[in-house]
Amino acid sequence: MRTRFKNDMGYSDVTPKSAWLNRRDLLKGAGGASIAASLAGIADGAVLEASKSIYSTDEDPNDLEDITSYNNFYEFGTGKGDPARYAGELTTKPWSVVVDGMVGRPGTYAYEDIVSGVALEERIYRLRCVEAWSMVVPWIGFELSELLKRVEPSPGAKFVAFETLVRPEEMRGQKSSFVLEWPYREGLRLDEAMNPLAILAVGLYGEEMPNQNGAPIRLVVPWKYGFKSIKSIVRITLTDFQPPTTWNMQAPGEYGFYSNVNPNVDHPRWSQASERRVGSGLFARRMETRMFNGYEEYVAELYGDMDLRANY
Numbered sequence: 001m002r003t004r005f006k007n008d009m010g011y012s013d014v015t016p017k018s019a020w021l022n023r024r025d026l027l028k029g030a031g032g033a034s035i036a037a038s039l040a041g042i043a044d045g046a047v048l049e050a051s052k053s054i055y056s057t058d059e060d061p062n063d064l065e066d067i068t069s070y071n072n073f074y075e076f077g078t079g080k081g082d083p084a085r086y087a088g089e090l091t092t093k094p095w096s097v098v099v100d101g102m103v104g105r106p107g108t109y110a111y112e113d114i115v116s117g118v119a120l121e122e123r124i125y126r127l128r129c130v131e132a133w134s135m136v137v138p139w140i141g142f143e144l145s146e147l148l149k150r151v152e153p154s155p156g157a158k159f160v161a162f163e164t165l166v167r168p169e170e171m172r173g174q175k176s177s178f179v180l181e182w183p184y185r186e187g188l189r190l191d192e193a194m195n196p197l198a199i200l201a202v203g204l205y206g207e208e209m210p211n212q213n214g215a216p217i218r219l220v221v222p223w224k225y226g227f228k229s230i231k232s233i234v235r236i237t238l239t240d241f242q243p244p245t246t247w248n249m250q251a252p253g254e255y256g257f258y259s260n261v262n263p264n265v266d267h268p269r270w271s272q273a274s275e276r277r278v279g280s281g282l283f284a285r286r287m288e289t290r291m292f293n294g295y296e297e298y299v300a301e302l303y304g305d306m307d308l309r310a311n312y
């Protein structure tokens with residue numbers, strides 16, 4: 001099956017897949033065999049057309065293999081390789097998202113209705129996990145604000161809560177409630193959610209989202225630690241209170257609701273001053289972590305008088 005999403009931009013604005021493939025070729029320094037092998041692991045090969053964005057970093061993206069083989073997705077197990085091994089068991093078609101709470105247009109929205117009519121963009125973002133590793137991922141997605149505007153938040157709405165699917169038959173990590181309480185939950189303040197950097201991603205490297213990365217639709221908030229970027233979303237709820245969030249509930253002293261990337265505030269058990277950029281061989285390196293993961297100019301204003309030295 002092929003899915004094609006059109007938008008207003010001309011074809012020349014689209015990053016051709018061949019360019020990605022060439023780049024991968026260069027990065028690998030090898031022939032096409034490894035590329036074909038990696039691509040075989042991705043969804044069903046549906047191509048997404050997307051325009052470029054001023055918000056993309058010009059840093060080199062991690063290769064597809066890193067992005068799809070080193071994951072956190074506890075619904076499939078706690079090992080970094082578990083999502084790649086087991087996420088294929090998840091059925092992502094059909095898919096729908098319930099939008100409820102303080103909105104003028106609540107409802108159950110089919111995935112196809114959510115993505116039809118939105119402007120898909122390629123957003124090459126840094127992803128900084130709270131565990132002190134990082135990657136650069138060429139997401140395909142659209143601004144969360146587009147969806148929120150369509151469902152018409154009520155005047156009193158102040159927060160947006162997100163939930164991941166619960167389906168233990170297909171998400172083997174959910175057969176145990178020992179690790180986390182399901183569903184995985186996350187949340188943002190409404191003004192954070194409306195920031196243009198916050199996207200709902202439906203793909204990466206120009207194709208549909210691989211299951212292990214949160215198919216078919218996941219949040220990406222690049223200025224926050226990775227656990228805020230909740231995968232495989234089935235519910236979005238507008239509230240007037242700060243919603244409970246999974247890692248914050250699990251260990252409130254270690255993971256805050258805000259969890260903005262901050263090199264000056266260490267995790268109780270490790271430093272957050274630097275990070276390991278995931279990558280094979282020559283490209284593996286340690287680098288300094290930046291305030292708001294390097295997105296300070298776009299998001300600092302959201303936190304006006306908040307004390308950023310506290311473990312938010």
Ligand SMILES: Nc1nc2c(c(=O)[nH]1)N[C@H]1C(S)=C(S)[C@@H](COP(=O)(O)O)O[C@H]1N2
Nearest residue numbers: 071072073074129164184226227229230231
């Ligand atoms: N539903 C769900 N979403 C999740 C997680 C998870 O375990 N379950 N892990 C989070 C963490 S800790 C990180 S670092 C990112 C990893 O995203 P990636 O695997 O696409 O790199 O997903 C986040 N979203």
Ligand SMILES: [Mo]
Nearest residue numbers: 129130226227
């Ligand atoms: Mo993470």
